[in-house]
Amino acid sequence: MSPASRKIRLIMELRRNGLTDTRVLGTMELMPREVFAPESFRDQAYENATLPIGCHQTLSAPIVVGLMTQALELGERMKVLEIGTGSGYQAAILSRLCRRVYTIERYRDLLKEAERRFAKLGITNITSKVGDGTLGWREQAPFERIIVTAAATDVPPVLAGQLAVGGVMLVPIDDGAGDPRLLRVRRSERGLDTEDLGEMRFVPLVPDTAPE
Numbered sequence: 291m292s293p294a295s296r297k298i299r300l301i302m303e304l305r306r307n308g309l310t311d312t313r314v315l316g317t318m319e320l321m322p323r324e325v326f327a328p329e330s331f332r333d334q335a336y337e338n339a340t341l342p343i344g345c346h347q348t349l350s351a352p353i354v355v356g357l358m359t360q361a362l363e364l365g366e367r368m369k370v371l372e373i374g375t376g377s378g379y380q381a382a383i384l385s386r387l388c389r390r391v392y393t394i395e396r397y398r399d400l401l402k403e404a405e406r407r408f409a410k411l412g413i414t415n416i417t418s419k420v421g422d423g424t425l426g427w428r429e430q431a432p433f434e435r436i437i438v439t440a441a442a443t444d445v446p447p448v449l450a451g452q453l454a455v456g457g458v459m460l461v462p463i464d465d466g467a468g469d470p471r472l473l474r475v476r477r478s479e480r481g482l483d484t485e486d487l488g489e490m491r492f493v494p495l496v497p498d499t500a501p502e
């Protein structure tokens with residue numbers, strides 16, 4: 291099967307699985323996922339599958355990236371914080387749908403690779419740093435949207451504090467007790483409202499930065 295027809299097959303699969311936002315679908319169709327996959331997995335870039343990216347981390351499956359991006363309800367003027375840059379694929383998708391993306395990764399090696407990919411694709415509205423994402427990015431707060439791409443045991447309070455009023459945060463929760471869930475947290479004048487968007491599995495969010 292040619293790369294173009296694999297891509298069409300993937301987009302159809304995403305539609306069948308609940309991805310209906312045409313801006314998100316269009317962005318995913320245009321973004322070359324093979325750039326974010328390791329060399330030996332390039333031929334699987336348009337499979338709806340998780341791929342290994344080194345440091346025991348993963349590039350999330352396209353359906354996960356798509357549904358999370360859709361659930362984030364992005365506007366093109368928004369400032370977005372992502373925790374867990376990984377390969378950079380999710381950040382690259384976000385960068386096409388909002389004004390600026392701030393992204394934090396605990397592994398320096400993964401972040402360097404992701405930055406190289408952003409440069410290669412001519413993406414200039416992503417600012418990234420190595421650090422512990424559970425602490426957020428105080429100098430740039432508040433954020434209209436926050437997306438955590440690793441599972442926390444509970445909603446990280448510092449991140450909730452960096453969410454603007456009217457803002458939305460997506461955070462996968464895996465407390466070991468039940469199935470891992472994806473939560474959508476909205477900040478209103480009154481406080482935080484939490485919605486359960488269903489089961490979703492991620493690598494764990496590890497507080498603290500990785501050793502050099």
Ligand code: SAH
Pocket residue numbers: 347348349350373374375376377378379380381394395396397400421422423424439440493494495496497498
């Ligand atoms: N968004 C990524 C998928 C990332 S997997 C992509 O599109 O490829 C989750 C990532 O979160 C991993 O790279 C992991 O190293 C990172 N991570 C885990 N805990 C973290 C923390 N406390 N701060 C920052 N990054 C963290």
